[in-house]
Amino acid sequence: MGKAVRAGVRRLGKGNGTAVPGAVALAIDPGTLAGLAAEIPRGAVLVTGSNGKGTTCRMLAEIMRAAGLHPILNREGSNQLSGIATTLVARSGLSGHLPTDGQAIGLFEVDEGSVPQILKQIARPSVLVFGNVFRDQLDRYMEPAYLTSLLEREMRNLPVDTTLVLNADDPRVAYLAPELENPRLYFGIQDVECGRDGIDPTSDFPRCQRCGGELAYRCVFYAHLGHWTCGGCGLARPVPHVQLTKLDLLGSGSSRIQVATPTAEMVLEIPVPGLYNTYNAAAALAAATACQLSDHAFSAIERVTPSSFRMERVDVSGHDVYLTLAKNANGYTEVLRALLGDRQPKQMMLGLNDCAGKQPDTSWIWDIDFDALCGLIPAPVISGNRAYDLAVRLKYAGWLGTTEATALTTEPDPVRAFQLALARTPGGEPLWVVSTSIVLQQVRRWLRQQGYVRKVWQEQDQRGGADLWPS
Amino acid sequence: MRIKLGCLYPDIMSTYGDRGNVMTILRRCEWRGITAEVRELRLGDRVEPGELDLIVMGSGGESQQRLIASDLSRIKGPGIREAVAQGAAALAVGGGYELFGRFCRPGEGAELPGAGLFDAWTMGYRAILDDHYDTLTEANAERAIGDLVVRWGDRLLVGFENHSGGTYLGPTAKPLGQVVSGYGNNGDGSEGVLLGNAVGTHLRGPCLPRNPALADFLIGAALNRRYGDAELPALPDETEHTARELAMQRVTHARLRSRRSHARGALRRPAIRVKARRRHRSAAGAQSRGRR
Numbered sequence: 156m157g158k159a160v161r162a163g164v165r166r167l168g169k170g171n172g173t174a175v176p177g178a179v180a181l182a183i184d185p186g187t188l189a190g191l192a193a194e195i196p197r198g199a200v201l202v203t204g205s206n207g208k209g210t211t212c213r214m215l216a217e218i219m220r221a222a223g224l225h226p227i228l229n230r231e232g233s234n235q236l237s238g239i240a241t242t243l244v245a246r247s248g249l250s251g252h253l254p255t256d257g258q259a260i261g262l263f264e265v266d267e268g269s270v271p272q273i274l275k276q277i278a279r280p281s282v283l284v285f286g287n288v289f290r291d292q293l294d295r296y297m298e299p300a301y302l303t304s305l306l307e308r309e310m311r312n313l314p315v316d317t318t319l320v321l322n323a324d325d326p327r328v329a330y331l332a333p334e335l336e337n338p339r340l341y342f343g344i345q346d347v348e349c350g351r352d353g354i355d356p357t358s359d360f361p362r363c364q365r366c367g368g369e370l371a372y373r374c375v376f377y378a379h380l381g382h383w384t385c386g387g388c389g390l391a392r393p394v395p396h397v398q399l400t401k402l403d404l405l406g407s408g409s410s411r412i413q414v415a416t417p418t419a420e421m422v423l424e425i426p427v428p429g430l431y432n433t434y435n436a437a438a439a440l441a442a443a444t445a446c447q448l449s450d451h452a453f454s455a456i457e458r459v460t461p462s463s464f465r466m467e468r469v470d471v472s473g474h475d476v477y478l479t480l481a482k483n484a485n486g487y488t489e490v491l492r493a494l495l496g497d498r499q500p501k502q503m504m505l506g507l508n509d510c511a512g513k514q515p516d517t518s519w520i521w522d523i524d525f526d527a528l529c530g531l532i533p534a535p536v537i538s539g540n541r542a543y544d545l546a547v548r549l550k551y552a553g554w555l556g557t558t559e560a561t562a563l564t565t566e567p568d569p570v571r572a573f574q575l576a577l578a579r580t581p582g583g584e585p586l587w588v589v590s591t592s593i594v595l596q597q598v599r600r601w602l603r604q605q606g607y608v609r610k611v612w613q614e615q616d617q618r619g620g621a622d623l624w625p626s
Numbered sequence: 627m628r629i630k631l632g633c634l635y636p637d638i639m640s641t642y643g644d645r646g647n648v649m650t651i652l653r654r655c656e657w658r659g660i661t662a663e664v665r666e667l668r669l670g671d672r673v674e675p676g677e678l679d680l681i682v683m684g685s686g687g688e689s690q691q692r693l694i695a696s697d698l699s700r701i702k703g704p705g706i707r708e709a710v711a712q713g714a715a716a717l718a719v720g721g722g723y724e725l726f727g728r729f730c731r732p733g734e735g736a737e738l739p740g741a742g743l744f745d746a747w748t749m750g751y752r753a754i755l756d757d758h759y760d761t762l763t764e765a766n767a768e769r770a771i772g773d774l775v776v777r778w779g780d781r782l783l784v785g786f787e788n789h790s791g792g793t794y795l796g797p798t799a800k801p802l803g804q805v806v807s808g809y810g811n812n813g814d815g816s817e818g819v820l821l822g823n824a825v826g827t828h829l830r831g832p833c834l835p836r837n838p839a840l841a842d843f844l845i846g847a848a849l850n851r852r853y854g855d856a857e858l859p860a861l862p863d864e865t866e867h868t869a870r871e872l873a874m875q876r877v878t879h880a881r882l883r884s885r886r887s888h889a890r891g892a893l894r895r896p897a898i899r900v901k902a903r904r905r906h907r908s909a910a911g912a913q914s915r916g917r918r
Contacts, residue, residue: 290641300689361637367693369669484643515773515876516786518830521643543869547835550865551649565865 174233177240188236188276191243192261194253195227199261199277200442203270204286204328205299206486207435208234210427211286212264214439214459219260221455222448226262231462234266236273260446267302271309278312282445284320286438288327289378289485290519299327307332318445320438323395324380326363326370330390333365342434342441343395346402346413349430350374350381355488355524365390376430377492378485397441402433407466407477407494407587414440419450427461429493431486464595469607474577475585478599482591484522490589491523495531503532504576506569506590508539517541525552534562534579538572539594569597627856628661629848632673634683634702635694636666639722642788644684646832647717650841651680657861660849669697673705678714679848681706685720685830688732688750695738698725703741710743715847716824719833723818723826724748724793733790744819744826745796773877774808774829776817782806783837784873785829793828795819802827807877823847836870838863 180187192199200215202208209231219226229242242263247253261280265273267288274280288299310332319335322328323343355378363370368387375381384391400420401413409426412433425436440453461467464480479494481487494501509515529552537545546565549555555563566572573588580586588598602608633648648664655662667673673681686694706726710716718726727746730738740747774787783803792812795801801811802818802825810817810828818827825844827833834841842858849856 301687304689362693516642516788516830518643518646518786518832521646521649521832521835540872543865543872544836546865547869548646551646551653551835553653555865 174237174241176244178237180244181240188240191247191253192277195259195261196257197260198281200282201263201265201280202284203265203267205267205289207286207431208264209462210435210465211438212262213462214436214456215442216262217455217458218443218448218452222452224260225256225258226260228262229264234264235269239263270306274309279314280317282318282320282442284438284442285328285331287322287325289483303327320441320445323393326383329393340441340445341393341395342397342437344376345398345400347374349402350376363387363390377489397437397444399433399437406497412436416444424457429489431489469602471607474580477587478595479589480592481589484519487523491528494587495528500531500533502580503587504536504572506539506594507541507545508591508593509541517544520545520548525549529553536572536576537565538569540567542567569594570601573598629679631662631664632678632681633664633666638690638693639684639686642685642830643832647834648682650834654841658859673702675705675708675712678709679851680844681716683718683722685722691721691725691738695725698741699739706741707743710822710824713851715844717844718826720828720830726826744821745799746793746819748791748793750791770809775806775877776803777806778803781839783829784870785831785833787828789828838866
């Protein structure tokens with residue numbers, strides 16, 4: 156049934172059909188997801204958090220495959236109830252059951268706002284990974300403190316043997332639902348050389364969740380992630396079980412990480428850039444540890460390919476074009492820091508759109524740290540339906556107005572803006588497109604029409620192969 | 627010329643890009659050659675009424691409100707009231723605006739005391755229903771979320787609102803303006819409060835870069851307090867005005883769209899009626915409370 160719907164949606168050319176079949180199946184039988192999830196022999200791993208859950212899942216999937224498991228992974232971004240249901244419906248046979256496969260394990264990226272709903276369906280996950288909480292789409296998720304309190308309420312129904320894999324460096328995540336006796340496995344960064352001095356002004360949790368006291372940081376990695384202690388009650392960052400002991404951020408392409416797990420030490424090169432991706436790697440390695448996978452499989456993380464729009468590289472008439480999603484303040488800031496960390500000026504197109512009237516709040520752009528990057532993007536092209544709001548933001552960050560050094564161009568139409576940005580990029584040099592999703596989708600659609608890239612789901616089908624859509 | 631700016635709880639009350647309001651004041655002063663000095667006032671710090679020309683407080687959720695309420699009411703409140711009485715300008719947004727009133731009753735937990743500057747009070751819907759939400763969808767359904775356009779004198783202010791419950795004005799409070807589109811204070815058509823040069827508003831966005839006229843009103847008032855009179859030279863605000871124009875267009879389009887989907891809305895009418903009744907009761911309850 157679900158398969159027919161998916162085929163139909165694709166035939167109509169209305170997208171990839173990654174959520175509709177599940178929605179249809181759930182409408183017919185609300186117990187579909189709960190029933191199918193219970194059939195997975197090795198249980199389910201749920202990965203959530205504000206940023207990086209998709210990349211964490213892809214990394215963990217590589218490790219699972221190397222360990223001989225067959226992960227059932229939902230598609231990127233299809234991370235709400237219907238998307239996860241679609242994944243399982245597509246895998247089930249005509250009998251309405253999953254094929255017998257003793258090595259199958261569920262690996263689901265879960266939208267942080269949907270965790271309460273998903274936990275009602277997948278009630279007994281073996282592992283719950285919680286990477287971080289940042290403010291994100293306040294008009295949908297509300298304040299992060301409120302979001303986490305909703306999650307905690309639902310987590311009380313978890314079975315006691317669900318392992319919680321938590322970020323020790325995030326003071327809100329580390330002691331999530333502190334009254335629960337579930338095993339906790341922490342990951343975190345030990346390499347203080349990579350830290351900065353002060354807390355980012357965008358920190359959502361500057362205060363202790365237990366006593367409200369002010370948090371003191373020995374070192375901040377970004378936002379409110381770092382080595383923290385509470386000045387009031389003494390609550391402190393737990394010692395992580397999976398530690399990144401040394402980080403080498405190798406520019407805008409990759410990073411080398413030294414990892415210590417409870418049983419092994421290793422050096423891994425992850426082919427995705429930036430400090431935030433080293434956290435994703437740590438989360439994946441910690442989850443793999445929680446799943447008791449062999450250390451030998453951990454190096455498979457080096458094979459991870461960037462998700463679509465996560466520094467996705469496209470060759471466009473001699474230029475390397477990187478499409479990079481940045482959908483909230485911390486994401487945008489960290490992407491720009493990863494790209495401009497070498498302080499070398501670069502050609503970029505920056506985009507901002509709202510969700511077609513549904514989520515008009517763009518106040519978060521005022522929390523992006525543009526101010527420190529003034530001058531590093533000498534001729535930015537600004538695009539998207541909220542391009543002028545971003546232009547105002549950049550004006551007040553000192554990017555235009557008083558200095559003539561910045562030749563800022565505002566072009567709301569993403570395709571025209573992209574062509575303009577490309578024409579401005581000197582021969583052979585790369586162009587980075589950093590934006591919220593709709594601008595990227597429109598640029599990507601144009602690139603597809605021009606024959607530079609294929610449809611996202613076609614690529615995923617090929618890349619994910621039999622794991623995703625067994626034929 | 628110089629002004630002194632007091633930022634209340636910059637580490638706690640800055641959830642909706644509220645740094646943007648402070649940046650806007652600083653830049654617009656800088657572009658005019660006015661020196662603006664910032665004093666950050668955190669938990670425990672007092673407000674010295676003679677010191678500050680302009681007081682700014684951003685927005686925050688219920689957990690942030692709970693952290694600061696007693697400090698704001700006991701330690702800073704008297705200084706803030708005195709400063710505004712002496713002509714200082716002020717801006718309080720969202721959760722900050724709610725706490726500049728007499729009290730605020732959030733959805734969960736105890737009633738929070740306010741700074742007592744405005745004759746106003748805020749009630750969360752959940753506080754009246756004595757209930758909590760299980761999912762975000764449920765929680766969002768009872769919030770006023772969306773673009774907000776307000777008539778302020780002969781100008782329009784554009785912003786974004788996201789709040790639960792209603793803010794009710796007492797007999798001595800004057801609204802900042804009238805709602806053109808959106809929800810505003812409590813659905814009665816009023817939005818915000820204006821007391822002397824102190825502005826309280828649900829307009830986020832942040833509101834000052836989107837409404838340079840409001841920023842200049844505050845800067846002008848701050849200069850007036852210090853120097854008696856002050857003429858603010860105009861600034862080239864083309865980028866800001868284009869962003870504003872586009873925001874107005876979005877609001878107009880959204881209203882046309884919602885009118886078109888009116889028939890579909892009729893299907894949901896029973897639910898809306900229930901909610902309206904609850905709101906009505908909450909408003910009455912809040913008013914009787916406030917008068918007590």
